[in-house]
Amino acid sequence: MRAPVRVGLLGCGNVGSALARLVDEHADLITARAGVGIEITRVAVRDLSKARDVKVPSDRFTDDAASLVRDPDIDVVVETMGGVDPARALITDALRAGKPVITANKELIARHGPELFTTAAEAGVDLLFEASVAGGIPLMRPLRESLAGDRIHRVMGIVNGTTNFILTRMSEDRMSFVDALAEAQRLGYAEPDPTADVEGADAASKAAIIATIAFGARVAVDGVYREGIAGITEDDIDSAASLGYAVKLLAVAEELDGGISVRVHPAMIPVHHPLASVRDAFNAVFIEGEAVGELMLYGRGAGGGPTATALSGDLIDAVKNLVSGAKGATIGELVDRPMLEIAETESQFYLLMEVADQPGVLAAIASEFGEHGVSIKSMEQRGMPQSSDPEGGVRVSRSASERAKGSDDDARLVFVTHRARESALSATLDSLRSVDSVHRVGSVLRVLGDED
């Protein structure tokens, strides 16, 4: 029996301490599966005075992360500190020293993945990052290995638990966005500053990583288009539900016309689509492959236990390679592929309009759609929301000019289009706004997973 593999842990917060506990509590099982014991030999933390709920002796803690990484008594490095710096330099040092690295750091992989993959490949060691996207859900391994023989066309993911929790509460409990956010904060699902979640930046990092792995392409995270959920109203959710859709914040990575589109935005999904039933803080990633068809991977996208499980799976893998002397699994050469602008992407669209309730209006509207080559799939007339109703009624707010144009006798029309190019839809909207009998174009939402 050889001596245990010695792990240096960078960071011992929620995720790092969960990993230390897992390595302790599942020692028998991990030893059996890795073929050798695994020991948390050193832990680098910022604040040595802070109490940690782990069974690692205190003399193994250090506040000198750089020395931990260079320590010849450390065989493998696990990084759970988060953020780009100093994680980037520490991981680079570890890889150059021939040490496999396991990381949960989505921001770092999204921003500097390609550079780190190259460093790992040159050193011939593993750089594994299953935990960086969708927590405990096996996703990187299925994309890289299980689906290695197939061509992936599109990945759509609910990869941010905070926003999915908020949208679930809005949908199931008829809460407003503001109230649902407050509830999420109260329960610890949302940060005191929820911007990164609500505005889609967190999901954009994950979308960039997914696209990189699914398409083997270099993806600039700053080029990922994103829209958040702060503008979603109860009215949108009700209207979606009455048409048989759920509203979800999606990270989308898609191949289209030889280019790739990577984006984050809310979308309406048919209630029968597997993504529609992903509730609360759960995550799920829906994959469409040429041969495999539709796949979905579902689970907890955050939290100590799930994330630590993903880290431990990668750790066991790296340790097996280390012990057997196998060369680490490297990401192949990444290619540069055209990144599509949002205007070049395609989807179905949902539109809500307030129009004059008079003959000929629908014909005028339909002709604007037709002129821009956008085909209408369905149209429905709705009652106007009652501003006087103090209970459930939702008053769509209007600008002064819209109020000037509108009247209480307006009709509300709800359209769902067939698949159309986003630029064509934008042009249609511009034209519609100049039609006299169209008093207001309200919500516009993309519709995915339906006919497309």
Next chain:
Amino acid sequence: MRAPVRVGLLGCGNVGSALARLVDEHADLITARAGVGIEITRVAVRDLSKARDVKVPSDRFTDDAASLVRDPDIDVVVETMGGVDPARALITDALRAGKPVITANKELIARHGPELFTTAAEAGVDLLFEASVAGGIPLMRPLRESLAGDRIHRVMGIVNGTTNFILTRMSEDRMSFVDALAEAQRLGYAEPDPTADVEGADAASKAAIIATIAFGARVAVDGVYREGIAGITEDDIDSAASLGYAVKLLAVAEELDGGISVRVHPAMIPVHHPLASVRDAFNAVFIEGEAVGELMLYGRGAGGGPTATALSGDLIDAVKNLVSGAKGATIGELVDRPMLEIAETESQFYLLMEVADQPGVLAAIASEFGEHGVSIKSMEQRGMPQSSDPEGGVRVSRSASERAKGSDDDARLVFVTHRARESALSATLDSLRSVDSVHRVGSVLRVLGDED
């Protein structure tokens, strides 16, 4: 650039030919990911005269599978012929000759997995079988690798597309079992002889493989308890729906009191449970782990494309190991663990009873539950189905003795229990049948995924 790895394909039916097409159509991608080209060098089939929709030259076909396996010009063997014999001997020969084997053969792995794992480990080569369970859904790899650091408590799977299609039609289109089966046969989802699907034998093989990998235990497939779906009535499905449940055929592998239970039976699942929304011929496997929490993997469980994708992922993995000289991934030592009888398992239960509509009946029934330590979670009185209604009415059939006891003034009671041991429930049922005012105990269904 080294010469392509030479694959010998055993069987060229639906799955085998789909693999050959995949290897051809995705050659660039597979070469990039495997690090070397992959060529289908020989194909063994039973009938050389049959036309095959593959681009493999006809002089590569043979009807001598044994010689293909021993051919020194074959590096890797992919088996898609199915059935225990002669696949068992052929795979054993290939492994002993130092050739990695990829197989989609659930029956063989369920019956002779442990023996073949040992042969592979002794030869130091890969034996990979992702395609043997749930088609294109990555399952074996997540269980073996992604979740290697976690302890799995329970796996519940919808692993038979035929029965899930039938149950979906019964639920969504109010079809009878017989009509839904006929529809499944018409659409090619069910075999002309549907026994293996409908009675749960197919699912039992998959349950045995899942339990073997999830728990690292030797599982005798003949010891897997199974009940099929032929006894499920429209009435059961309606009743489940009105209580907020869906009826699904589940393969369950579960750790309980140090033993393991492996079984296949229909069960009621809460409509909000992710398994409940798995429709038509789709498969899904729901995994409960100690640290990772709840995971679900969803996709197409059968069909050429999905199964070939799983085979190709394994093939690329084996080829990478072959080229790098890495020792194959072996299943660790399997242990013998007590296999629980169905009577020793626990779940919630749903019961439907017809009782005399008179005072004191409920008290008599409740006391029988209480005496056996089975706690009632909910009770509901229902109207009797109308036998005279020619449309939707369902007449529960009765035996002669039951008819003698019953009357048209009966009340129907529906119970859902808290979690109880199956033996206690059976004893309760026996007692209830001897209560004079209980005229009939109708359907009894297990309820999973609710409070437990």
